[in-house]
Amino acid sequence: MRDDFINNQVVSLARVYLTKTEHYQLDCFIGQYIQTRNLRSIPNINEILSSTLESYPGKPPVMVNELNAWIDKTLGFRAAHPDFLNTLENSR
Numbered sequence: 001m002r003d004d005f006i007n008n009q010v011v012s013l014a015r016v017y018l019t020k021t022e023h024y025q026l027d028c029f030i031g032q033y034i035q036t037r038n039l040r041s042i043p044n045i046n047e048i049l050s051s052t053l054e055s056y057p058g059k060p061p062v063m064v065n066e067l068n069a070w071i072d073k074t075l076g077f078r079a080a081h082p083d084f085l086n087t088l089e090n091s092r
Helices: 026-036 045-053 064-075 082-090
Strands: 015-017 023-025
Touching: 015 026, 015 064, 023 026, 026 045, 026 064, 045 064
Parallel strands: none
Antiparallel strands: 015 023
16 A cells, blocks of 8 residues: 555544534634644744644544643643633733
8 A cells, every 4th residue: 555545644534423413524623723822923823722632642533632631731722711711812
């Protein structure tokens, strides 16, 4: 088999599941992660998350809460409470 047909971990994370039937595409998951952790002000955060996800050790299907917890532990981020997201954004 050609090397370019071997699935790597980024491809396996093309979808992040909310439930057994609902899922995010990876780019939507990254956007949701940035919003819920209030990370918009971090330079290159999309690239940081994308490169971090390349080393995700789990196997598909990947659940959103599992992936959130792994990224939080790996990068040291914490979720912001949804009621406070607007307050944090307005305080800038």
